[in-house]
Amino acid sequence: xxxxxxxxxSRGGNTxxxxxxxxxxxxxxxxxxxxxxxxxxxxxxxxxxxxxxxxSPTYYGSMCAEIKKLxxxxxxxxxxxxxxxxxxxSSSRNIAGGNETAILDILNAMLIHGMIIQGDYSGDHYGPVxxxxxxxxxxxxxxxxxxRFAKLVKRLSK
Numbered sequence: 001x002x003x004x005x006x007x008x009x010s011r012g013g014n015t016x017x018x019x020x021x022x023x024x025x026x027x028x029x030x031x032x033x034x035x036x037x038x039x040x041x042x043x044x045x046x047x048x049x050x051x052x053x054x055x056s057p058t059y060y061g062s063m064c065a066e067i068k069k070l071x072x073x074x075x076x077x078x079x080x081x082x083x084x085x086x087x088x089x090s091s092s093r094n095i096a097g098g099n100e101t102a103i104l105d106i107l108n109a110m111l112i113h114g115m116i117i118q119g120d121y122s123g124d125h126y127g128p129v130x131x132x133x134x135x136x137x138x139x140x141x142x143x144x145x146x147x148r149f150a151k152l153v154k155r156l157s158k
Contacts, residue, residue: 053086089145
């Protein structure tokens with residue numbers, strides 16, 4: 001069975017809630033999913049999963065330092081994530097708080113690793129976003145992304 005890792009950083013709990021919702025979407029497609037706070041993840045663990053999803057609060061339009069450090073630490077095995085599925089999500093304090101640029105920051109790091117990213121033609125194009133705690137709209141987007149991501153992982157593993 002394919003395995004998905006969701007790594008997040010969450011000071012106030014909003015990004016953690018999003019990670020759990022995305023995990024529910026992955027589970028709906030019968031994949032094994034693990035959700036971990038970034039403080040409990042070292043870069044070597046990333047090699048053990050078929051799909052990687054990263055979530056970060058938005059700080060000054062970018063990913064948080066904790067997630068960035070994990071990507072920086074992953075340089076030691078550059079190229080070994082090639083072909084794995086990747087996705088990102090973010091929360092912020094207000095509308096136009098930089099959610100999309102934070103997600104793109106994460107996706108840029110994944111693309112440099114050679115990971116496969118799937119956009120969404122509907123809804124949150126780059127990845128789910130929430131303003132403060134996930135509301136009904138963002139919860140729906142999280143579940144949708146988790147399900148779509150799981151289907152991508154299955155297709156890539158054939």
